[in-house]
Structures are given as structure tokens and as C-alpha cells.
Amino acid sequence: xxxxxxxxxxxxxxxxxxxxxxxxxxxxxxxxxxxxxxxxxxxxxxxxxxxxxxxxxxxxxxxxxxxxxxxxxxxxxxxxxxxxxxxxxxxxxxxxxxxxxxxxxxxxxxxxxxxxxxxxxxxxxxxxxxxxxxxxxxxxxxxxxxxxxxxxxxxxxxxxxxxxxxxxxxxxxxxxxxxxxxxxxxxxxxxxxxxxxxxxxxxxxxxxxxxxxxxxxxxxxxxxxxxxxxxxxxxxxxxxxxxxxxxxxxxxxxxxxxxxxxxxxxxxxxxxx
Numbered sequence: 001x002x003x004x005x006x007x008x009x010x011x012x013x014x015x016x017x018x019x020x021x022x023x024x025x026x027x028x029x030x031x032x033x034x035x036x037x038x039x040x041x042x043x044x045x046x047x048x049x050x051x052x053x054x055x056x057x058x059x060x061x062x063x064x065x066x067x068x069x070x071x072x073x074x075x076x077x078x079x080x081x082x083x084x085x086x087x088x089x090x091x092x093x094x095x096x097x098x099x100x101x102x103x104x105x106x107x108x109x110x111x112x113x114x115x116x117x118x119x120x121x122x123x124x125x126x127x128x129x130x131x132x133x134x135x136x137x138x139x140x141x142x143x144x145x146x147x148x149x150x151x152x153x154x155x156x157x158x159x160x161x162x163x164x165x166x167x168x169x170x171x172x173x174x175x176x177x178x179x180x181x182x183x184x185x186x187x188x189x190x191x192x193x194x195x196x197x198x199x200x201x202x203x204x205x206x207x208x209x210x211x212x213x214x215x216x217x218x219x220x221x222x223x224x225x226x227x228x229x230x231x232x233x234x235x236x237x238x239x240x241x242x243x244x245x246x247x248x249x250x251x252x253x254x255x256x257x258x259x260x261x262x263x264x265x266x267x268x269x270x271x272x273x
Contacts, residue, residue: 014083018113019141021121022074022088034066043114043122047225049252051273053238056126068096072109073137078144078268081151082231086113086121087144087256087269089193092128093135107131108201110193110254110271112236114227124227125238127254127271129195144191153230161228165235165257168265172255173221176241180272181215189258189266197273215272218244221253233259234268241272 012020021041028037038060048056072092079086089110096103109128113121168187175183184194185208194202194211202208219241228235236256243249256269 014079014086014115015077015143018077018079018086018088018121019074021113022077022090022111025123026072029070029072034068034070035060035063038123038126041123042126043116043124046123046126047238048126049254049273052240052250052252053224056123068094070094071135071137074141075138076142076144078234080229080231080234081145082153082157082229082233084115084153084231085227085229085234085236086115087111088113089269090138090141091133091135105130106133106135108133108195110195110269112254112256125236125254127195129197129199129201129271129273131198131200133200151231151233154232157232158228158230161232161235161259162226164259164265165226165228165237166223168257169221169223169226169237169239169255172267176217176219176221177244178218179215180217180219180221180241181212184215184267184270185209185212187265187267189260189268191258191268192266193269195269195271195273217241217249217251218247219249219251220244223255235265 025037025041042056046056047053073090074088075090077088092109093106107128107130111123112125114124116122172183172187192208194208196211202211221239221241223237223239225238238254241251241253251272253272255267257265258268260266
């Protein structure tokens, strides 16, 4: 059955593959349970946040059946031109069945998907925020990079991109010591998306700038994982930000970087709850 599924998936575009896999993942969460669905879809080295980056699979292995019912759906998916790295985001809703009442929570998820050696897609980073959004299962999905030219892996493309993003992360960390929001805005991609806990997401230049203006945290950030597409046009960084001296706060972060036509790297998405 796995071989048949992979053969069928191969007839779809990478965008359609990721949309289908995200939807199947959500459906499995309702059908077989939250923990079982995550274990079937997380990559072996997947990362989640608690609140700092941690291996994601142990949070679901050997757990009793979850009482809550988690549902979600993608509204926006973007895939690298090599078709090996993808981003997916949209609303989620969890209904926790208590002894006397049902508690409902909502938010936005942001997942990074990586294509595996066997051709399947698995979640490499499971991130997101709680947010007071009205949950409606999306009927359609926006192609974030619609019209972008396809390109296969380039010799040394992933390593070159990784080096470039690590340098961009170091520059951002230096600037974030005087304000994280301003540091991100200075390196913003035109399609920037910003996610902050218990707030509506900033989508696009106007909304993202407004949300970043409220983020005056003075932090030092350090990326401990940077992975890039073989086409060298898309990469993500995971790590932690620590508050200035005297501030013991620490924040896990996921940042997605995109190569610009000018050859510079800009931030496409920032999830620093």
C-alpha cells in the first residue's frame, strides 16, 4: 500500500503532495488519535518547541490516548523550487473533553516539511501559536510561490545556502540586542509572515510590520540547526533567544529564509512566541 501511495503521489506536483499530506495528517489525528498521527508524520529528527527546541517524537511516544481532538487545515503552502522543502500554515482547533465541560482552544500552526529519501514527506519542524482565531476548516490553499520557476538541486546549493543563512542569523542576532521586532523588519521578505503567542498573525508587509512594532524584546539569538533546500533558495533555522542581562527569559524560534533575486537572504517567516 505504501508503494502504491508513493507512486500516486509522484504524479502530483510537490505543492499538491504537501497539501494532500497535511490534510491526511489532520484527518488521521481525528481518526486514530493525536499521538499516533504525529508519530506517523514526524521525521526521525523532527523538532518541536517546549518552549525551546526539543526532539518532537518523544512527546508522542508511549503516551496514553489523547483526550483532546485536534483538527487543522492548511491555508498557505510554499515549496522550494527543488521540491524538497515545504512550508505549511493554517488554523488549528483542539477540543479537550473534561469531566464536566469541553474546552476549546484555537491557534495557527506553522510546519516545515522535508522530502525523505523514499520520496515521502515528513514534518521536520512542528511550530505554531495559540491565537484567538475563528476556526474554519480551509476549503482552498494558497500556493505561496505560484509561478516560481522549477529548479533541481544545484551542486553545493544546500551548503552554500546554509552558510549564507548562518551569516544572516548572526547579523540578526547582533541587531536583536536592541530590539527583535526591528531586527526582523530590517531583513523582511516581501511575503513576510510573523507569529506571536496569543496574537493574530502578521501576514504581508503591513500586518507584519504592525505586529513587529509591538515586539520590543532585547535578545540574543543562536541558531543550532540550519537546513536548506538543494536548490539553495529556501532554508530554515531553529534555535533559542535569550533576554538581555538580568532577564532570564528564553524563547525558542523558527525562522524561514528565502533567497532574493539580488542574492541576499530575507526572512519569509518568523515564529518566536
